[in-house]
Amino acid sequence: MTKFTYILFLSLIFTMFSLDIFASTKECTKQEAIVAEEVIPKISNWIQFKSYYEQYYHCDDGSIAEGFSEVSANLLIHNWNKEAQKLLYLNSSLKEFVIYHIDETLLDTQLKNVKSNLINTCPENLNDFCKKIILNIESYPSYK
Template sequence: MKKITLLVLCGLLTANVAWAKTCTPTDAEAADMAVDSLSSWSAVNQNRIKFGHCDDGDIAEGNSEAVARLLADHWDSVPELSTLISKTPALKTYVLKHIDSTLDTKDLDKIQAQATHSCPAKLKVLCGEIKDAAETAATE
């Protein structure tokens, strides 16, 4: 029975790799251009869905910058982020991943401060995760 379970798990893991979408040069160019229009959490989520397979290198840095701009400059949009996360949990992983060491230290500090001092009462868990991600990124 253990062997069958192991074989099934290996098959599922292999299938996921086979189903992974490849980022073509056309996709990469479109993903790179799309970064400039990520001015809302909804846009970030749509970008994640459409171009998540291209989230690497310069494109990933652009996505991180877009996340930083929303958190640092538009902190009042965090309730919108929370609402989207409740509908699409993968968005939280994506956002937290993009609070990274490529961001400016001043932005990371501002994000930490806002997550600590300006968090809506109902969003304490999300704010704590954002704060932790910013602290980790600042030490890398």
């Protein structure tokens, strides 16, 4: 196997696993949805966020998705610290989940604050993460 083929193969495997969280075949039960809608808005730190993400990512739709978006923005604005940076650095699926949830459902002021905070405080090891979010924010037609 050539080096190029090997790298291509590894990239394909990584992509399949990282996208698996968004294409989960696990269904969200009514009880899980009720609990997720209750607990997600109360997330106050990155450890909780990671825990609830792992428990309820398959319920990521409608008001639950909006809750994840709201919490993602608030944590990036108010709780962007070494704990967050370490969790995101070590967990690529969590990183992609956060990137996905900094979306147009957020208020313009939230998007501006997320962008500003990432521009000013992004660590080098998460530079790609920060750039993706910033580029996404700038691409939203509603963003001014």
